[in-house]
Structure formats: structure tokens, C-alpha cells
Amino acid sequence: MQHIDILIIDDEEKFAAMLSKRIMLRGCRSLVCHNGQTALQWIREHHDSVTLILLDLQLPDIYGTEVLTGIKQVNPSVPVIILTGHGTEQDRKKCEALGAYLFIHKPLEIDRLMTILEQVKGTSK
Amino acid sequence: MRQTISSTLKTIWPEFHKRKKNVHLDSFYTFKDYWHLWSMSIFILAVTALIPLCIVTFIHYQLIQKSVDSELILRTERLTSNAKRSIIFFMEERLNALIFTVDELGYGQLTDNIKLAEILKNLKHGFGGLSDLSVIDTDGDQVAYAGPFNLEGKNYKDQPWFAQSLKNKYFISEVFTGYRDVPHIIIAVRSVKPDGSIFILRATLDTERLMQTLASYKTGSHTDIFLVNHKGVLQTPSIRYGDIFTQTDLKIHTYSMRTEVNISTSQGHRVILGHAFISTDMVTTPFIIVVNKDKDDLMQVWLEMRQKINWTVGISILLIVIVITFASTFMVNKLFQIDKTKAETMLQMEQNQQLASIGQLAAGVAHEINNPLAVINQTAGYVKDLFSFPEETRNDAELIENIDSILEAVDRCATITKQLLGFVRQFDIKIKKVSLKKIVFDVLSFHKKEAEYRGINVTVTIPDTIPDMETDSGKLQQILVNLINNAFQAVDEGCCLDIIGSQRDKETIEIVIQDTGCGIPEENLTKIHEPFFSTKQEKMGTGLGLSITYGLVKKLGGNISVHSTEGVGTSFTITLPVKIKEGTLA
Numbered sequence: 215m216q217h218i219d220i221l222i223i224d225d226e227e228k229f230a231a232m233l234s235k236r237i238m239l240r241g242c243r244s245l246v247c248h249n250g251q252t253a254l255q256w257i258r259e260h261h262d263s264v265t266l267i268l269l270d271l272q273l274p275d276i277y278g279t280e281v282l283t284g285i286k287q288v289n290p291s292v293p294v295i296i297l298t299g300h301g302t303e304q305d306r307k308k309c310e311a312l313g314a315y316l317f318i319h320k321p322l323e324i325d326r327l328m329t330i331l332e333q334v335k336g337t338s339k
Numbered sequence: 340m341r342q343t344i345s346s347t348l349k350t351i352w353p354e355f356h357k358r359k360k361n362v363h364l365d366s367f368y369t370f371k372d373y374w375h376l377w378s379m380s381i382f383i384l385a386v387t388a389l390i391p392l393c394i395v396t397f398i399h400y401q402l403i404q405k406s407v408d409s410e411l412i413l414r415t416e417r418l419t420s421n422a423k424r425s426i427i428f429f430m431e432e433r434l435n436a437l438i439f440t441v442d443e444l445g446y447g448q449l450t451d452n453i454k455l456a457e458i459l460k461n462l463k464h465g466f467g468g469l470s471d472l473s474v475i476d477t478d479g480d481q482v483a484y485a486g487p488f489n490l491e492g493k494n495y496k497d498q499p500w501f502a503q504s505l506k507n508k509y510f511i512s513e514v515f516t517g518y519r520d521v522p523h524i525i526i527a528v529r530s531v532k533p534d535g536s537i538f539i540l541r542a543t544l545d546t547e548r549l550m551q552t553l554a555s556y557k558t559g560s561h562t563d564i565f566l567v568n569h570k571g572v573l574q575t576p577s578i579r580y581g582d583i584f585t586q587t588d589l590k591i592h593t594y595s596m597r598t599e600v601n602i603s604t605s606q607g608h609r610v611i612l613g614h615a616f617i618s619t620d621m622v623t624t625p626f627i628i629v630v631n632k633d634k635d636d637l638m639q640v641w642l643e644m645r646q647k648i649n650w651t652v653g654i655s656i657l658l659i660v661i662v663i664t665f666a667s668t669f670m671v672n673k674l675f676q677i678d679k680t681k682a683e684t685m686l687q688m689e690q691n692q693q694l695a696s697i698g699q700l701a702a703g704v705a706h707e708i709n710n711p712l713a714v715i716n717q718t719a720g721y722v723k724d725l726f727s728f729p730e731e732t733r734n735d736a737e738l739i740e741n742i743d744s745i746l747e748a749v750d751r752c753a754t755i756t757k758q759l760l761g762f763v764r765q766f767d768i769k770i771k772k773v774s775l776k777k778i779v780f781d782v783l784s785f786h787k788k789e790a791e792y793r794g795i796n797v798t799v800t801i802p803d804t805i806p807d808m809e810t811d812s813g814k815l816q817q818i819l820v821n822l823i824n825n826a827f828q829a830v831d832e833g834c835c836l837d838i839i840g841s842q843r844d845k846e847t848i849e850i851v852i853q854d855t856g857c858g859i860p861e862e863n864l865t866k867i868h869e870p871f872f873s874t875k876q877e878k879m880g881t882g883l884g885l886s887i888t889y890g891l892v893k894k895l896g897g898n899i900s901v902h903s904t905e906g907v908g909t910s911f912t913i914t915l916p917v918k919i920k921e922g923t924l925a
Binding site for chain 2: 319
């Protein structure tokens, strides 16, 4: 399995697809999961093969916070960015407590994401 | 002095009289028509209190009337009986004297004129009331005479009384004038001469003496006491009916031994009329004694008392009505105040609920829009990428520019949704650290376009040294939204709006929002915080804005004051604690 730079967990298919394409245009690899269970399954199988995870809070099957807890159980060191359309202050606090790396409101600027990715790569090296 | 009166009037004058129609508020009142409630309560209380009073007064009048009537009848009866007895005694006494004289002296001595004169003298001396004496034989010839009139030798054969005297042993005549032309009564006693023939001893009674006896029974000016004969002709003068021999309208037909009294109306007067037939054991007389009392005169004392009672009852009724009016006004006013507070609270609750549901709706819209916005953003970004990465299209400035404007528009939309979400959060009561400057700019961003369009110069002066406040940001935001909205509505084009923040002391922050708008007239200054006071036209405003603001400032533990000069501008000054005290928020 190839190493994935950014794992996108978002049920908004079009958004995830576009973001994924743009990441690839910038020479990075990305993977899209449209629900929480698939994402958790993938991470359990390839927990070392991902640099950064983008996680939406509202998923069709389970809460984003549950996914976050699951990821942290498998790989506590992988940075998870919470990307939400309408997260509240309470959500932010909860996610930060669960070990989220950043809490960002949509829409997301691609350049900012790439900068963060560079930073993460830099620190992990 | 005038102020005291006007302020007293203000407290007495019930608030519900000044109630204005307000379609928003009226549906929350428990009682719709306070005028009706007020008048009904006065009416019911007054009726309940006054009806027993009136009934008791009426019964009292009836009782007194009855007892006065029976008392008057009793008194009249007594007076009539007493007078009757006196008259009977008067007649009997004189009749007995004559009987004694006749029996004692006999015809022989009585026909002696000198002796007769002596007897008259003795009788006058002993009894009085007799004016002359005469002896008349069967033919009507006067045999002897003693007295002041020159009546010797007169013949009485044709006189009506003479026939009567012959028929009866004793006789008392009506009053008549006869030969002498003076009213008099004749008392005659029939006797027998030694030869067996009949003769009559006749005495003339002076009516003067009779009238004196009657007059002694007069108890007051309203008592008329007189004698009539059986045909109703006056035998003594009467106050009411006039002089002697006048025919009266009295109709006394049936003979009765008893004294009778009745109340009747005569000549427009209510009179108490007592009468009794005068007859002795020896002889019946033609007289009826009549006592006539004017009831209205007799009732004078009672009428005066009744007037006093009327006054007392009248004043009592007035007092009761006044007390009832005041009490009802006070109670209904209290009820109105409570009802008003309730209605206002309910309306405010409803308004809050509406605001909250609008907030929920806005939040829902913001949520739903954010995701498509993200898609647009990413798709536009991808299109931009597609043109930016290949060498040949990288420098197509026009294309890039168009895509950037899409991205910019998305950014603006994102800001709006963010603000909407921020606005919604004010309904969650939450104390947190907030920057006054940030909140002011957040609120102003809603008015940015309007200010530009209308040329309103908005300046914000908030020094960075002002510490972050620990308060409910949502409520603070709403306060500012309301005041800034008002200011925007008050100013004309080209006016100024200044928002000045400063730290008054360690614990208090002061925010001044001043405009150079139309100002508030002095008479409205005290009312602007009252709920539903609005100068905006119907349906333009609910009049709740400033009252909600006032309530919110109080909730945050602060104060709000307003200074305004008409035509110059208005400034609202809010002071808020830097750190809100725990438990202040309800």
C-alpha cells in the first residue's frame, strides 16, 4: 500500500472529490472515505500509511468525534484536522480535548492545507 | 402645589383609563374591557350595599307613618270625647238647674216677674251662660219674663221650638237668632200647673259661653273644634268652614253613641276628622261636635324628622358610592397593572421565542448553505488549478480573475453564514471572554453597505487597552444591534454615528453610541424604554427594541441612560461590568 499524504473523510462526495483532485494536482496523494466506518476500517489496516487526516464532523453513519477517538486509539500520533461546515464552540472544545490537531470551518483554502501538510511533514521528519 | 395636585391626580386616576390600543399586547390580557369591569364592579357593589339601606329606610318610613297615624287618631278621639263630655255636662247642668227650679217653685212663684228675675240672677251667679228666663203657657203666650230684652207679651206659638217643647218633657234647641237677632239656644222644661194644664219654663243659653268651653279644648292652631247640627250647618264658628250658620260639606248621617275618627281629604288638605253626637240621658240635642285637625300641620314634626333622615340617608348613600368607587378603582387598577405586567411578559416571551425560532431557522439555513459553499469553493479552486498548472493557460489573467471573483463571492457568503451562526448563539446563555471591539465591528458589518449607500459616517473609538469583558456575548451583541439599528433609523444622509468605548473604572466599561440624527422630543424621553412605545408607523416597529435593550442591559448587570436634544442628536450611554457577577443572568 502506497503512503497517503491526506486522508479525506467527508460524506460530501463532490467536495471530497474536488479537494482530492486539487491535492493530487499539487503532487500529493490523497484518499477519500465517505463514511466513518470505512475510514476507521482503512486506518486499522494502514495506520502507518497516512500523514494527515481531514475529518468532517457530520458523517452519515457515526459521529466525527467517534471516528476521531477511533483514529487516536489506533494511531495517536497522526494529526487530525477537523473540517466542519457548522461546528460550534462546544464541538471545538470537545475535539481539542480528544486530540484534534486543528479545528477549521469550511470552506477550506487549499494553500492553507498544503502549508499545514508541509509543516506536519517537517515535524515528523 | 400644582405639582402635588397633578401627581396626586396621576396616582388616583386609574391607569386603565389611559390604556392605548395595541394589537400586539391586547390578546394577552385576561380582561379585555377594563371600563366594563370597573363600571360593573361599582354597579354590583353599589346595588348590594344600597338596596338593603333603601328597603330598611322605606320600611322605617311606613312604620313611622302608621304609628303617627294611629297616634293622631287616638289623640283626636280623646279630644273629641273630652269635648263632647264637657258640652254634655254644660247642657245637663243647666237643664238640671231648670228642672230643679220648676219642681221647687211651681207655676205660682215662677209667674211672679220679680221672683223670676231673682231666680235668673241666682242661676247666672251659680252656673252662668243663661241670658233670660221666661214662662210660657200652652198657647204660646209669654206669662212672665226676666232678662235684658224687652220680650214681655210675646207669643211663641209659631216658633218651631215651641211645638217641640210642648211635645217633649225636656228640650234643647239648635242655635237660632229668633226675635232678638242674637244667636242663642233654648232650653225648655215642660211642667204642669196646679190646674193640670201645661206650661213651659224656657231659658236662653248664651252661645258665647258654649264657644268658650269649646275653645278651651283647642290644643293648637291646627285644631278646629265646633258644633254642627244634624244637617251639617255650623252652630259655632269654625276656622275652616267659616261663621255660624254656614252650611258645611260634612256628611254625618248615622247616629252613633261612640266618638268616631277618620282620615279624609277635604279641600285639598288631608284632615283628621273626629265627631260625636251630643245627647244626654234626658234629652237628645241637635248638636254634633266636630274636631277637625289638619294632618299636614300635625305631621310637621314628623316631616322635619323625615327630612333629617333623608339627609342622613342621602349622605350615607353618597359616602357609600364614593367609597365603592374609590375601592373599585383601586382594585381594578391593581388588577390591570398585574394583567399588564403579565401581558407584557407573555408578549416578550413570545417575541423572544420568535427571535429564537428565527435564529434556529437562520442557523439551519447557514448549516445547509455551508456545505454547498464548500463544494463551489473547491470546484472553482479545482477549475483554477486546472488552468494554473498547465504552462499555456497559466497567464490567462482574465480567466484567473473570474475564478477569483467566484472564490471571493464564496468567501463573502461564508462570512455571512458565520455571522448568522454567531448571532444564533446568543440564545445559549453563556458567559465567556469577549472583545468589545470585535463585537462592535461584527454588528457594524451588517450595516456596512447601508452606511456606504447613505453616506453615514460611522466612527468607532475603542482603545486597545480596554480589557476583554467576561459577559454574555450574545446579549451584548443584541444590545448593540438594537441601539445601532435605532441610530441608523434616526439619522439622515450624511450624518455621523460615533461608537465610543472607554474604561470608566477597574470594573466598569462605558459604551456611548451617539448620533447626529433627529433626536427624541423631551416628552418621549421618559417613555422610550416602555414596551410598545413607538413613534414608527403602524407595523414598522413593535416598540419592543429599546425595552428589550433595557432589559438586556439590566440582565448583564449594567445601566443605560439617554440624552437627547431634538434636532441635534441622541446619545445612549451603557455601563457594563467588566466581569459579570455569577447568578446575574436569569
